[in-house]
Amino acid sequence: MTTFKTTELSNPEFESNHLRFMTIKTPNLKGRGDICVFVPPFKDLKDVPIITLLHGVYGSAWIWAHKAGVHFTALQMMQEGKIKPMVLAMPSDGLWGDGSAYLPHSGKDFEAWITKDVNQAVIENIACTSKTSPLCIAGLSMGGYGALRLGAKYPEIYKGLSGHSSITNKNQMHLFVEEDENNYNQENLTDEDVFLLLQKNKLRLPPFRFDCGMNDLLIEQNRTLHQRLKKEHIQHTYQEFEGKHEWSYWQEHIKDTLLFFDSILD
Template sequence: MAFATINYHSHSLQKASSFNIVFPDDPAVPRPWSVFYLLHGLSDDHTIWTRRTSIERYVEGLPLVVVMPNGDRGWYTNAIDGYKYEDDIVKDVVGLVDRTFPVKAERAGRAIGGLSMGGFGAVKLGLKHHETFASVNSHSGAIGFLRGDLKKNKELSPEFPRIFGEKPAGGPEDPFAIVEQIDHGRIPAMRIDCGVDDFLIEQNRDFHKFLEERHVAHEYQEFPGNHNWAYWDEHVQQAIAFHVRNLKLKS
C-alpha cells in the first residue's frame, strides 16, 4: 500500500487542511477503487488511525482507498457559529478524492466510519447524505450525545453549544431524528459496535433499540473492551470486512 498526506485548501472551512490517505500500489489491484472515509475522535487528528492501528496492513490487497480527514473538534458538523466541517468532508474531501484518484466516484463505491466523535460523524453523515455513502460503521460512537445533559456535554466538549445550539435533541444533526425523517429504504448498510466497559455503551444500546423498534436493518455488536485503541484496532478489521461485503469488493 502507498501512503500520502494531502494538504489542500478547504473552501468550506476557508482555511488550509489535510487528510491522510492509504491506497493500493500493486498494479494487479483492479481499478477503480472504492473509498473508506475513516473519522477520528474528539482529541485526535487525521494522523491517529495510522499511528495507533495497523489500518494500512488491514486493507492490503483490497481495491480500497482509506481516507482519514482532519475534523479537529468540529463534530463533523456545520456549526451554528463556526466552521463547516460537514461540508468539508462531503464536498471538499470527497470531491477532491473523486477528482484526483482512480476511484469509484459514486454511492456504491463509498463507505464511512469512525470512532467516538467520528462514530457520531459517520452515522450522522451517512444518514444525512445517504445518496453519497453506501455503507456506514461506528465504533464506540457518541451517537446519543445530542440527547445528553448539556452541562456534561460542555464539560467534555466546550465547543458543543457553539456547534449545535442549546437544544440539539431532535434537530437536524441528531441521528435519532434523521432516521425518523428519511425513507428507511434509503438508509445505508449500517454496523455499530461498542465495548461493554465503554462510557458510551448506553448511547449505543439506546440507538440500537431505537433502530430495532423501527425495523431499520443494521448490525449491532458488543464486545469486551473500553474506549481505547486496543479495542478500535481490533474491531476496525470487522468494519473493513463489513464494507468489503457491502461495496462488493474482491481482493
Template sequence: MKKLLFAISFTAACFFVNAANVDTIAIYSKSMHKNVKCIVITPSKYAMDTAHLPVVYLLHGYSGNYSDWVLKAPDLLQTIDENDFIVVCPDGAFGSWYFDSPVDTSMKYETNVALEIPEYIDAHYRTIASRKARAITGLSMGGHGALYLAIKHTNIFGAAGSMSGGVDFRPFPGNWDIKKYLGDYASHKDVWDKNVVVNLAGSLQNDELKLIFDCGVNDFFIQVNRDLHQKLLDNKIDHDYIERPGEHNWVYWNNSIKYQLLFFRRYFIDNKMMN
C-alpha cells in the same frame, strides 16, 4: 540463529507495513477558507494496475487528528492491503463533531468531509465515483460523524459504520466542546436534538444505507449505542450491531476496524464495485 530470525521477522513486518502506500495531502476547503489535511492510504494493487477502487472514509475522535489511525492502529495498513480499497482519513479538527456549526461559521466539517473531500478524492485518485463505492466510519466523535454524515448524505455514501460512537451526546451536555459549536444545551435543546444520530436515524428508510456499529460493554457510550440499536429495530431498519468486551480505547478500535472493513468489502462486492 537468533539474529537471523530477528532479521526475517523485521523484514516481514516491513513488507506488510510498506505494502500499502500512505500519502499526506492538503485539500483546500472553500467553505472554511483553509487547507484541511488528509491521509490517503492506497493498497499495493493501486500501484500495480489501472483499476478504479472503492473508498472508505475513516474519521478520528475528539482531540485526535487525521494521522491518528495510521499512528495508533498498527494493523490498519495490512488490513487495507488485504481488502484492496482506498481509505481516506480527513482532519475533523478539535471537537468539530463533523457538523456545520450554527454558532461558529468557520466550522463547516459536514460540508467539508461529506462534499468537498470526496469531490477532491474522486478528481485526484482512481476511485469509483458512486455512492455504492463509498463507505464511512469512525471512532467516538468520528463514529457519530460517520453515521451523521451518511444519514444526511445518502446520495454520497452507501454504507456507514461507527465504533464506540457518541451517537447521542445529549446525556453529556458539558463535555467535549459541544456547546461551543451548538450553543449550551439548556438554551438550544432543539439544535442539539436535530444534530444527534439517534434522532436523525428516524428519517432512514430500510436499505437506504448499509449499517454497522459496535461498542465495548465497558464503554461510557454503551447505552446510547443500545438506544440507537433499539431505535433502528423499532423502525425496522436492517443493520448490524455488535457488543464486545472492551473500553473506549485503541485496543478496542484496532480490533473493531478489521471487522468493519471486512463488512464494507462485502458491501462493495455485493454491489459489484469490486471482485
C-alpha cells in the same frame, strides 16, 4: 481541472507504507484541511472504493494510521484475499477545539468538508479512484457519530456506514470536550441526533452497522440506539465486544468494518 484553490500532495519518493498526505484549501473550512490516504499497492486498479475513516476528539488526519495501524491491517486483509482493494481516506475533522463533531457551526461547514471536499480531493489526486468509485464512511467515537449521522443525512452519497464506540447525539460531546456544547447546536434538532436522522430517512438508508465495547462509557447510549432502531424496524447490525473506549479496541474492530464494507460492495 481542480476544484480547490490550492492542493499540496506528498512526494512519493518520501512516502512510506503506502500512505499519502494532502492538504487542500476549501471555503468550507475557511482555510486548509489535511487528509491522510492509504493507497493499495496493486497494479491496474481503477474505480476503487473510497472508505472515509473519521477520527475522534483530540486527534487529526494521522491518528487512524499511527495509533491503530489501519493501513497495515487493511493491506494484510487485501493480501490474504479477505477484502478487495480499497482506498482509505482519513481526514482531519477541521481541527476546531477538541473536536468539530463534523457538524456545521462556528462559521465553518465541517459537514461539507467531509461529504464533499474529502471525496473530491481523493478523486482528483488518487489515480485508482474516480467519480464512479463507491463511497463508504466509518469512524470512532466522535467519528462514529459523524459517520452514522452524515450517512443517515446523505444516504445518496454513501453505500455503507459503520460506527465504533459512537457518540449518538450532540449532547454527549461534553463528555469529551472543554468547549461549550452549545457551539454544536443546529437549527433543526433532528440534525443533532443519529436516531432521528436514521428514522427520517429509513426508507433510503444504506446498509449500516455499529458496535461498542461492553466497558465503554458510551455503551448505554449505543444500546439505546439499537433498541430504538429495533422498535422502528430499521434494519441494522449491532454488536458488543469486550473492551473499553480505547485504541486497542478500534485497532481490532476496524476489521469488522472493512469486512462489512467489502461484503456490501460485492
